[in-house]
Structures are given as C-alpha cells and as structure tokens.
Amino acid sequence: MLHFAQEDVDDAELERLRGLYGSFTDAVRDLVDATIRTEVDEDTLRAVQGEIEAATARLRTKQLDGPYGVRVTPTGKSMAWGNAAVGLRNAAAPPMVINHDGKGSSWAQVDLGAAYEGPPGLVHGGVAALLLDHILGETGSFGRRTNLTGTIEIKFLRATPLGRLRVEARIDRDEQYKTFVVGSISDAEGVTVEARGVFIVPKWARGKGNLWGSEQ
Amino acid sequence: MLHFAQEDVDDAELERLRGLYGSFTDAVRDLVDATIRTEVDEDTLRAVQGEIEAATARLRTKQLDGPYGVRVTPTGKSMAWGNAAVGLRNAAAPPMVINHDGKGSSWAQVDLGAAYEGPPGLVHGGVAALLLDHILGETGSFGRRTNLTGTIEIKFLRATPLGRLRVEARIDRDEQYKTFVVGSISDAEGVTVEARGVFIVPKWARGKGNLWGSEQ
Numbered sequence: 001m002l003h004f005a006q007e008d009v010d011d012a013e014l015e016r017l018r019g020l021y022g023s024f025t026d027a028v029r030d031l032v033d034a035t036i037r038t039e040v041d042e043d044t045l046r047a048v049q050g051e052i053e054a055a056t057a058r059l060r061t062k063q064l065d066g067p068y069g070v071r072v073t074p075t076g077k078s079m080a081w082g083n084a085a086v087g088l089r090n091a092a093a094p095p096m097v098i099n100h101d102g103k104g105s106s107w108a109q110v111d112l113g114a115a116y117e118g119p120p121g122l123v124h125g126g127v128a129a130l131l132l133d134h135i136l137g138e139t140g141s142f143g144r145r146t147n148l149t150g151t152i153e154i155k156f157l158r159a160t161p162l163g164r165l166r167v168e169a170r171i172d173r174d175e176q177y178k179t180f181v182v183g184s185i186s187d188a189e190g191v192t193v194e195a196r197g198v199f200i201v202p203k204w205a206r207g208k209g210n211l212w213g214s215e216q
Numbered sequence: 217m218l219h220f221a222q223e224d225v226d227d228a229e230l231e232r233l234r235g236l237y238g239s240f241t242d243a244v245r246d247l248v249d250a251t252i253r254t255e256v257d258e259d260t261l262r263a264v265q266g267e268i269e270a271a272t273a274r275l276r277t278k279q280l281d282g283p284y285g286v287r288v289t290p291t292g293k294s295m296a297w298g299n300a301a302v303g304l305r306n307a308a309a310p311p312m313v314i315n316h317d318g319k320g321s322s323w324a325q326v327d328l329g330a331a332y333e334g335p336p337g338l339v340h341g342g343v344a345a346l347l348l349d350h351i352l353g354e355t356g357s358f359g360r361r362t363n364l365t366g367t368i369e370i371k372f373l374r375a376t377p378l379g380r381l382r383v384e385a386r387i388d389r390d391e392q393y394k395t396f397v398v399g400s401i402s403d404a405e406g407v408t409v410e411a412r413g414v415f416i417v418p419k420w421a422r423g424k425g426n427l428w429g430s431e432q
Binding site: 002003004005020021023024025027028030031032034035036037038039040042044045047048049051052053054055056058059060061062063064066067068069070081082083084085087089090091092113114115116117118119120121122124125126127129130131132133134137148149150151152153154155156159162 | 218219220221236237239240241243244246247248250251252253254255256258260261263264265267268269270271272274275276277278279280282283284285286297298299300301303305306307308329330331332333334335336337338340341342343345346347348349350353364365366367368369370371372375378
C-alpha cells in the first residue's frame with residue numbers, strides 16, 4: 001500500500017504556498033530552457049555554474065530526505081507537487097494543468113519548449129506518452145477511485161510540433177476494477193497522437209475513493 | 217523533411233564541449249531536485265529565486281532563437297543535446313546514456329530521483345514510457361536508419377521504485393520500412409515494465425542511413 005500523506009493546511013494557506021512555490025519553480029524551469037539554448041562563452045558559463053551550485057546548497061540546508069510524495073489537504077485537495085507531469089514544484093514537468101468536467105472528460109493546454117524536443121523542432125514521442133499516460137490516469141481516477149496504469153497504447157498519426165498543444169482524455173468504460181480511458185494530443189491542425197489505456201484499482205485502494213485528492 | 221544540422225567540431229573538441237556542458241547541466245539538474253525537496257523559509261526561497269533569475273538572464277544574453285535541434289559532427293557523432301530523454305544539455309532529462317552492442321540490442325542504467333515521481337516513491341508511468349519510447353526508437357535506428365515512433369504499447373507488470381534501474385531494448389524484426397522493437401525496465405528484483413513498438417522510416421529518410429548520427 002502506498003502512503004498518501006496528510007498535509008495540514010487550509011485552502012487559503014494552500015493558495016499562498018501555490019503562489020510561492022509556483023513562482024520559484026517557474027524560475028527554475030526558465031533556467032532549464034536557458035541551459036539548453038545558451039551560447040555564452042565558457043568563462044560566463046563557469047561563473048553562472050558556481051552561482052547555481054551555491055543556490056542549490058542554500059536550498060539543501062533544510063530539505064526532505066527523499067522525494068516529495070503525494071500529500072492531501074484536510075479539504076481533499078491534492079498536493080502531488082513533485083509529480084513528473086503535473087508537479088507544481090517540479091521544474092522538469094511542463095507542467096500540465098488539467099481541467100475536469102466532472103463527467104469523465106478532461107483537457108489541458110500545454111506549451112512545450114526546448115526541453116521537450118525529440119526530433120528537430122518536434123515533441124519527443126516519449127513526452128507525448130508521458131502527458132497522455134498522466135491525463136488518462138487522472139481522468140480515470142478523478143473524483144472516483146485510485147488507479148495505476150495497467151497498459152497504455154500510443155499511436156502517432158503524424159509529427160507533433162513544439163509549441164502550444166491540447167491534451168485531452170475521456171473515460172470509455174469501467175469493468176469492475178479496470179477503467180478504459182482514451183485520449184489524444186492535438187495541434188492547431190488537429191489530432192497528432194492518440195492513446196488508449198487500461199487503469200487498475202490496486203487491491204489496497206479498493207472501496208477507498210480517490211486517495212490522490214480532488215485537485216492538483 | 218526534418219533538418220539535421222552539421223556541427224563542425226572534431227572529436228577532441230566534442231569531448232571538451234561534453235565536459236563543459238555536461239557539468240553545467242548536472243548543476244541545473246541538482247537544482248531541479250533541490251527545488252522539489254527544499255524546506256527553507258520563504259525569505260531564503262525568495263532570495264535564491266532572485267539569484268536564479270539573474271543567472272538565467274546572463275545565460276540569455278546570447279542564445280539560440282529556438283530549440284537545440286539535432287546536430288551531427290563530421291565524424292558522424294550525434295549531438296541531440298536538447299533531447300528530452302538523453303540530452304546532455306537538458307536538465308529535465310535523467311539523462312539516459314545508452315550502450316549499443318552493434319547487433320540490435322542496447323541497455324542503459326538510469327538513476328531516477330524526486331523529479332521522476334508519480335505515485336508516492338514510485339516512478340511515474342509516463343516517465344517509464346518516455347525512457348522506453350526513446351531506447352526502443354534509438355535501438356531500431358542505431359547505425360541503420362532514421363526511425364520515428366509509429367505505435368508503442370507499454371505494459372506495467374508491477375510498480376517501479378525510484379532509484380537505480382536498468383532499461384533495455386532489442387530489435388525483434390524488420391518489415392521493409394518498419395522495425396519492431398521490444399524492451400523493458402527492471403529493478404533489482406526483475407522486470408517491472410515491458411514495451412513493444414513499431415518504428416517507421418519516413419519517406420524523406422529512406423536510403424539515407426541514420427541521420428541522427430552514431431552516438432549521443
């Protein structure tokens with residue numbers, strides 16, 4: 001059984017923390033982009049590296065022993081802030097902010113820059129898979145139950161350009177502890193990638209609702 | 217047709233650049249980890265944020281207009297340094313360093329920390345998909361031809377813990393311009409995730425060998 005930690009913050013404090021860490025993480029995300037694209041000379045690069053190492057050392061003076069985990073507030077709000085696809089504190093995540101309609105469908109707008117490249121100028125196929133795996137899983141579990149991915153199949157119809165994209169998913173059907181979810185990624189011209197997945201409620205999570213909480 | 221740029225550096229200069237940018241990117245990767253795990257107070261966080269923004273501004277005084285792209289040296293070595301799975305200059309990538317046996321098989325050891333979390337303490341299913349998509353594609357193309365992912369199917373046998381993992385792939389068979397590749401992720405106890413994919417040589421790349429170059 002996985003551990004979903006309780007985080008004792010009210011909604012106002014949660015909003016304050018979101019602003020604080022969201023802004024900080026955006027700054028680090030911007031640095032990740034600049035790290036790929038910079039063409040400054042070696043001396044400048046070495047000087048900046050020293051500054052970054054000093055900044056990291058300051059952050060590490062007080063830190064968690066391990067990964068962030070998944071925390072849930074008393075009002076049931078999710079703080080999956082380390083999550084690789086949607087984590088508010090994860091500068092490696094785009095991050096994807098998912099909108100749910102409460103009837104089994106969801107969508108997100110994402111802007112993918114230099115850090116998500118595979119073929120020249122295009123989204124890495126594996127990044128498409130990461131975003132689809134996440135939105136399909138979250139769509140299957142949202143407000144309902146705790147799913148883990150069983151299988152996922154991804155079909156690439158054509159190349160996906162870097163830039164603004166729409167990611168979406170909807171529940172196809174349930175079969176007892178399995179949920180079948182379908183989804184896609186689209187650019188301005190239409191669908192580029194399709195996915196279908198089977199998500200499974202593990203034994204320890206059955207009958208307990210959605211342990212992830214109700215929101216990112 | 218995609219643009220694979222020529223980068224006019226010899227092997228010695230390539231090694232020097234690898235050291236320079238590899239070290240810089242490792243520092244940024246360490247900051248991404250600390251950004252998730254830090255528990256310093258708000259004043260410290262705000263001060264560090266200012267330093268990071270200043271560092272980014274210095275890097276951006278001279279930079280590429282867009283993503284890094286894929287460059288190849290005169291001796292055929294690949295510089296896919298912005299790549300989301302293996303990019304030497306991409307702090308969002310683990311990065312995965314792939315070893316090829318030259319006979320259609322490959323493997324990589326990866327150490328996944330806090331930035332790759334999905335369920336508490338576990339690797340995000342979509343990160344597993346990203347790594348598998350990449351190694352399967354590269355295994356299908358290495359020394360042979362230029363593939364893009366057609367379809368990929370991923371089966372999660374059990375949860376994958378964060379930490380040290382082995383990722384591997386091998387070519388199953390070719391059918392004209394399609395290559396069928398299989399692979400897996402393992403922890404110390406054995407296989408946790410299996411994948412099979414079909415990779416397709418696009419029309420513009422047929423008969424031209426592997427435009428990606430021979431090494432990362």
